[in-house]
Amino acid sequence: MVRFLIKRLLSVSLTLFAVSVVSFLMFFALPRDPVTGMCPKNCNAERLERVRQELGLNDPKVEQYAAYMKGIFVGRDLGSAQGGKCEAPCLGYSYVNSEAVTDTLGRVLPVTLSIVIPAAILWLLLGVGLGMLSALRRGTLIDRLAIGFSLTGASMQLYFVGALLLLIFTYQLKIVPVPHYTSILDNPLDWASGLVLAWIALAFLFSAIYARLARAQMLETLSEDFVRTARAKGLAKRTVYGRHALRAAITPLVTIAGLDVGAALGGTVITETTFGIQGLGRTAVYAVRGGDLPMIMATVLIAAVFVVIANLVVDLLYAAIDPRVRLS
Amino acid sequence: MRMRVAAAAALVLVVSAACSKTTEEGEEVDQTRTATGVIATDPKDSLGPAAEVPGATKGGTFTVIRENKISHLDPQRVYSFAGLMNAPLYARSLTAFKDDGKGNLTLVGDLAETPGTNVNKDCKVWEYKVKDGVKFEDGTPITSKEIAYGIARSFDPDLTGGPTYVQEWLADTADYDTKWNFKANKASLPPGLSTPDAKTIKFEFTKPRCDLPFALSLPSSAPLPPAKDTGVNLDNQPFSSGPYKITKHTPGVELVMERNEHWDPKTDPVRHQYPEKFVWKFGPDPDAAANQVIADTGDAAAGLAFNGVPSALVSRVEGDAALKGRTITSPTPSAWRLTINTQHVTDLAVRQALNYAIDRQGFITVYGGTTVASPLTTLMPPATIGYKEYDAYPAGPTGNPEKAKELLAGKTPELVLGIGDDVPELGTQLKTNLEKAGFKITVKTIPADAKLDETKKKDNPWDIWLDQWAADWPSGAAILPVLFDGRSIKAEGNSNTSYFNNDAINAEFDRVLALDPSAQAAEWSKIDERIMKEQAPAVPLFVEVAYYLHGSKAGGIFISSVFGYPAFVNAYVKQ
Helix, strand or coil: CHHHHHHHHHHHHHHHHHHHHHHHHHHHHCCCCCCHHHCCCCCCHHHHHHHHHHCCCCCCHHHHHHHHHHHHHHCEECCHHHCCEECCCCCCEECCCCEEHHHHHHHHHHHHHHHHHHHHHHHHHHHHHHHHHHHHCCCCHHHHHHHHHHHHHHCCCHHHHHHHHHHHHHHHCCCCCCCCCCCCCCCHHHHHHHHHHHHHHHHHHHHHHHHHHHHHHHHHHHCCHHHHHHHHCCCCHHHHHHHHHHHHHHHHHHHHHHHHHHHHHCCCHHHHHHHCCCCHHHHHHHHHHHCCHHHHHHHHHHHHHHHHHHHHHHHHHHHHHCCCCCCC | CCCCCCCCCCCCCCCCCCCCEEECCEEECCCCCCEEEEECCCHHHHCCCCCCCCCCCCCCEEEEEECCCCCCCCCCCCCCHHHHHHHHHCCCCCEEEEECCCCEEEEEECCECCCCEECCCCCCEEEEEECCCCECCCCCECCHHHHHHHHHHCCCCCCCCCCCHHHHHHHCCCCHHHHCCCHHHCCCCCCCEEEEECCEEEEECCCCCCCHHHHCCCHHHCCCCHHHCCHHHHHHCCCCCCCEEEEEEECCCEEEEEECCCCCHHHCCCCCCCCCEEEEEECCCHHHHHHHHHHCCHHHHHEEECCCCCHHHHHHHHHCHHHHCCEEEEEEEEEEEEEECCCCCCCHHHHHHHHHHCCHHHHHHHHCCCCCEEECCCCCCCCCECCCCCCCCCCCCCCCHHHHHHHHCCCCCEEEEEEECCCHHHHHHHHHHHHCCCCEEEEEEECHHHHHHHHCCCCCCCCEEEEEECCCCCCHHHCHHHHHCHHHCCCCCCCCCCCCCCHHHHHHHHHHHCCCHHHHHHHHHHHHHHHHHHCCCEEEEEEEEEEEEECCCEECCEECCCCCCEECCCCEECC
8 A cells, every 4th residue: 555655656746747847848838928928018129138037037947947846845036026035835926917826826726626626526426326326226217317317417518507507596586696706714605605506507517427427337237246146145235236336336437536526626617717706727718818827837737736636536545445456 | 487287278179079968778879979178277176076976875885897807906007998997096196187978078186286387388397296185095195205206116127017108208218227227226216207395296308298297197107105115016905095995905806995084085186985895806707797787686786897798798788778777888099990001002092092992880880880889080089189070081981982993093902901810700891891992802811919019010011901099198199199100110019000101290290299288189180180181091990989887776987088998986886
């Protein structure tokens, strides 16, 4: 287990290092000159060069990368043009937001987490529950309803479902407030009411897919020999389904869920745009549109961190769920 | 003896102001609205309090909904329209426009007692006296020192984004930060700027700068105590001198401004302090913001969608009397023209034929209709002080292809039309329109992101393209010399994109720019007409029309005659 963990952590570090190098090089490869954001209306070549010098952009790229990484681990002084001392983890300064990138991320990350985590719990409970029920009641009305639900959900787009929910519950019935974010620590009720439509929209679409997957997995598992053996041994239905079949059926779902949650944490652009909430995804989009290079680099890095960590968690969960899997 | 601007008399410059009418069905856009401009000569005009807004009540929270954050809040860096409309709530400048929202503008002293004293009447030395009783949000008095410090810090190259007029005029070069280093000289002032005493601030230029009173109406002349200067970090938490102070700012999410108890209405001729709070909420896209205001619940009931009414919702709003009653609409100073590259199109008859051929009505239809655009036949928009309407090439709303053919005398000029790849439909419309008049048009698309930079290059390959200009203040001086003075043409970064250079016109620019600002307005109109009649370096097309929707409890909003965006100085919440 320890060996496995060390190996995986090394691999995670290597992946993140590669992402950091690529995103850092992107800073120079993109067609937009990072210095233009620092220049006033009548900027000329001499002035651009002066700003470039001040920002250290003429230094060798390796030095610049080392300074960037140093900023992440111990902080660094960005100079007066970039707000002065930047505490670790320092990911640079955003000219668009006029603040350190970490300040922006510190604000938008909780928003994305608040959207994705409750929505993921909802879609997993609903999707897996419905899929299992559908498999166990195969051919019944419940099964047909569940299939109908999943087909409907799988064929819809979030911007449509979201707009529909807004139209009905916010603009027409006026029973749900306009989507917004309040910290759960400040006002849990307001936190929930401000995000509930986003949770429902996300959960509806994702749970539909999970319901179909869970149903298919469960049906396949139920036809396997070990289930038949369990039944033949006279085990109770609850034990056969709950302890043996469910654990085996759920393993592939965990992999997909891990990737989905990791990707969603990296930015739920469409959800955030549909509901007008400023999370990591929208921040990334605005950064690209505004040529906010330090912010682009940071959001790419953060998204990569989420995906990599989600994969690690999935690997660990495998062993917990399925005793046949050994972490070695 | 101090000489005031327009020493003889207040000059009412243009008269055909026909105002927008508010009716039960909402505000009808008056396509002919023009600016009636006055530069105040009587110091009483610069005194507060501002006239009460009929029906206005105190209290409540006024909400403004916008998709993106305001790019800068630091007064020395404010230059976006949202920033310029918001800044007056917390930042006072040396001068300000008294604006009734119907085109009647008066330039008055804001922190200053008057719009300025042209000491030697040559526009080279200007003096301002600071009003008594003006204070910062902490109650400390505002003196000439803090105003001068505010202007001085705009020389700091770290503080990007703001206007650069005053810095360039003081330094007499576009590279003003090389002439005077703010960081190394924080205790002193840039050359030409001085504060003989706590009440007086003086500007001395090497060349006449007759537009200074206008330039000082921008927030970049707002005061700041040196001790409160946090450099680039001031952008998220400016120090207030206006009726509101910033109490909470979460960039990209929310900006909360509450009343500044140290603001004295008796010193302020343009602002009110009706709502308890102003709150900007950032995030919802234009459709979502408009839908919130249409639903008229919660914060949006006393709010405004700052991104306007998206085209998809226009017919719904227009078709619903209750919603239409909550709209504000008005032509803006943002003028569009078909620029003619006079380096390529050297034949005056061809340029005049283009003017006769243009189908403005058809173009506006494709652009989005009359709710978003109003036809224009002049170079300056009607919102310019001194504007005089004329049509140098009367051809009716849809153009006169026959007259154009007559001018072309059998020729079929081949022109390359450069068009942004984001508006190909406008290119198709222009091609169809102009080819009916005998032109042969080749449409070449330009990446939208690059179009502005590319067309500003002197050696660009296009013959005609679309351009837009919105001046920083409603004076011909901020439009005609900028767009048509041939002596300013350089290799790149041109505003004179017609690359038009005419000695007689240039001499006229010099003559008028040397006049006292109050005497300039009528002269700019004459030059406008002369350029079009004698040279036709462009085809005026239309001015953008502002179209906004507010909640049922929001009152006092009007479209700024200066910038064409909603102004908040009179805003109130209906109780």
